[in-house]
Amino acid sequence: MSKQSCELYLITPPKIDPDAFAEDLAAALDAGPVACLQLRLKEVSDDEIKRAAEALLPVCHERGVPLLMNDRPDLALLTGCDGAHVGQQDTPYEEARRTLGDEAMIGVTCHNSIHLAMEAAEAGADYVAFGAFYPTETKEIIHHAEIETLETWASFSTVPCVAIGGINHDNAKPLIEAGADFLCVITAVWKHPEGPAAAVKAFNALMAST
Ligand SMILES: Cc1ncc(COP(=O)(O)OP(=O)(O)O)c(N)n1
Ligand SMILES: Cc1nc(C(=O)O)sc1CCOP(=O)(O)O
Ligand SMILES: [Mg+2]
Numbered sequence: 001m002s003k004q005s006c007e008l009y010l011i012t013p014p015k016i017d018p019d020a021f022a023e024d025l026a027a028a029l030d031a032g033p034v035a036c037l038q039l040r041l042k043e044v045s046d047d048e049i050k051r052a053a054e055a056l057l058p059v060c061h062e063r064g065v066p067l068l069m070n071d072r073p074d075l076a077l078l079t080g081c082d083g084a085h086v087g088q089q090d091t092p093y094e095e096a097r098r099t100l101g102d103e104a105m106i107g108v109t110c111h112n113s114i115h116l117a118m119e120a121a122e123a124g125a126d127y128v129a130f131g132a133f134y135p136t137e138t139k140e141i142i143h144h145a146e147i148e149t150l151e152t153w154a155s156f157s158t159v160p161c162v163a164i165g166g167i168n169h170d171n172a173k174p175l176i177e178a179g180a181d182f183l184c185v186i187t188a189v190w191k192h193p194e195g196p197a198a199a200v201k202a203f204n205a206l207m208a209s210t
Helices: 018-030 046-061 073-079 093-100 114-123 147-156 173-178 196-209
Strands: 007-011 036-039 067-070 083-086 105-109 127-131 161-164 182-185
Touching: 007 196, 018 046, 018 196, 036 046, 046 067, 046 073, 067 073, 073 083, 073 093, 083 093, 093 105, 093 114, 105 114, 114 127, 114 147, 127 147, 127 182, 147 161, 147 173, 173 196, 182 196
Parallel strands: 007 036, 007 182, 036 067, 067 083, 083 105, 105 127, 127 161, 161 182
Antiparallel strands: none
């Protein structure tokens, strides 16, 4: 069977108990293909982030899923993560690449900007991320993205693009149709009423049929 053209990219919930979350994560990853997990914990100590990475890395790696560290290439290196995601206010892409080396996976937030995405792609980013496409309660949104931005990007670039922000099973289809290579999701998976495994199954069914 050929690989579906759009894949699921998960980010951890904003607050986790690493050992308890490791069980939810295992169930989610066992429910269907997940391309990647990002560890995103804001306003916690480096020790907490390191403990979380330690708990989640084996769960990811036993299943062949790369773990990316949000914001902190230095901690990605220290903990043995597979890469990092950096935003426009974070460590610059070039510095992240110097820290992590050529083999690491590094993604860059580009909001709604083809210009930022071209800069990131030309510098060597593994993916560019556009968002927020829909309202979200996960974080305060300053930049809103348009679906046309995905279409434009997909029309001329081979660098994969991620769509993020308020994505759920009911609003994801237009993003897939517009050419998103990855749908990046927090709430719609970890707070799905039937649990994360059901959410992963439903996203994969949608992506396979779109
Ligand atoms: C895949 C992906 N896309 C965008 C973001 C947002 O990054 P950033 O703008 O740096 O905001 P924070 O996530 O750090 O609050 C992301 N983390 N992942
Ligand atoms: C972390 C993040 N970055 C965004 C951006 O637009 O760059 S939106 C977002 C939150 C995504 O969470 P949910 O799936 O719960 O809406
Ligand atoms: Mg950031």
